[in-house]
Structures are given as C-alpha cells and as structure tokens.
Amino acid sequence: MTRYLVTGATGSIGSALTRKLLESKENFVDAFDNNEYGLAVLESELATENLKIIIGDIRDRYRLELLVASKPYDAIIHLAALKRVEAAEENVAEAIKTNVLGTINVIEACERAPPGKFLLISSDKAVPVNEIGVYGATKFLQERIVLSCKAMRCAVARFGNVKGTRGDVFEIWKKQATEGKPLTLTDPQARRFYWEMHEAINFIVMCLSIMQGGEIFIPEMKEYNMLQMFRMTFPKEDYIAIGLRPGEVLLHELMTQSERLRAERTLWGWIIR
DSSP: OEEEEEETTTSHHHHHHHHHHTTSTTEEEEEEESOHHHHHHHHHHHOOTTEEEEEOOTTOHHHHHHHHHHSOOSEEEEOOOOOOHHHHHHOHHHHIIIIIIHHHHHHHHHHHSOOSEEEEEEEGGGSOSSOOOHHHHHHHHHHHHHHTOOSSEEEEEEEOEEETOTTOHHHHHHHHHHTTOOOEESOTTOEEEEEEHHHHHHHHHHHHHHOOSSOEEEEOOEEEEHHHHHHHHOTTOOOEEOOOOTTOOSOOOSSOHHHHHTEEEOSSEEEEO
C-alpha cells in the first residue's frame, strides 16, 4: 500500500495525477484543495474508497500540521499554487502568500512528520532569462525552499506548458472560435515549451519512482512559437496580435546556464543535482 497526498488536487494536472495514481488498487490518495466543488466532482467521478477528499488551504499551517501528522504519507506531491501569470502580476501579495508562504507551510508541516518523499511541481517560468514575472519569481522561490529542506527526500519536477490545462491558449482559441470572436495571440514570435497531459503525468510518476532527494528533473520538451501553435490549430484563419500580457516574456528556458554545466543527460531529459 502506498499513500499519497496531492495538494492542488482539483487543478488540471492535480486531478489527472490523482486519476493516474488511483489506477493501482494499491495506491491511496488524499486529495487536498480549497475548491469544495472541484473535490466533490473528483470524488463523484472516481468513486473509489482509495480516494479521500480533504478541504483545506496551504495558507493554513495548523491545518497542514494536523493533516500530515495524522498519517504516514509515502509521498507528497505539491501542486497547489496561484498559476495565472497576469493574475499574479495584479495580485502580488496574494501570489506570495499562496505560492511562497504556502509552500513554507507545507514544508514545515512535513518537517514535523516527514513523508517518504516530497515532490514539487515547478515551471519553466521559474528560470530567469532576461526578466522574470511575479509568478515565475514565486516558483523560483518555491524550488529553493523545497530543495533547502533536509528533513526528507525532496525533489523538483520542472517543465513547460501542458496542453489541456484550464485557461491555456488552446482553450481561449476554442472559446473565441465558438463565440465567433476574433482569434487573438499575444506575440507571434513568443516561444513556449508544450507537451500533452499524459506526458506530464507520466513524467511526474517517473520522478516519484526514481528520486533520491536534491534533484531537479527536467524533461526533453519541444518548443513552439505562438504563430506555429496557432497554425497547427487554425491553418487558414486570421489572427489579431494583442501583445504580451503583464508578466509574460518572449522566451522561456528549462534551465539556467549554470544548471546546464552540472546537468546529467538522460534518455528522457536532464537531472540537476
């Protein structure tokens, strides 16, 4: 029997990961989120005794301490975060409270009752290029907070965008097309790393299986520019370029130059120790 705690379990990746873990009858998942409705939907769709829904907020340290101390978790996967780039720019303090202070709460609760493993799901936006937005800065700090913990085996899985997550550009384009509105993109030259949901979930599961502690796992990902992605979806349609939104940058990287110097190449990507 393996018991997991997934924070941010009602998010696109969190819910998909929960489903994947529960494919095995030997796995038990505690799905933690402050989205009561989303948890109810997850519970209804999966309909298994191996899933327990837990309403809570990572801003509530006392709630986390009671939860983590109540049972021995084999692994905790930390996904809970404010993720919308433009929202983070407009609500800086809230992004810090959730993404940074919330992560400190989770880590410190775990230090009192360490799980077997702790895996943070990070983003390529955490890698400073020429500039970094508020969301990226909070993810950068999340990584440092988690990797500085020595009370348990901690690691980071860092990757780019996942197709099919709520609010992604493909969802926006689909909504615009359905409603007969002009199709928009930010900057045709902006470049983004993208992969499919099943690829992201399989990568997370792999990281959980091989992590020893102290690693940053980075997958091999294909990079696209915005115009290329638009043409893959709408080969003959026109678009309106609206410019980058607050907090967005033209290019992302999966690792810094200094990380490249110590990155170990693998069949599926890189490991940075």
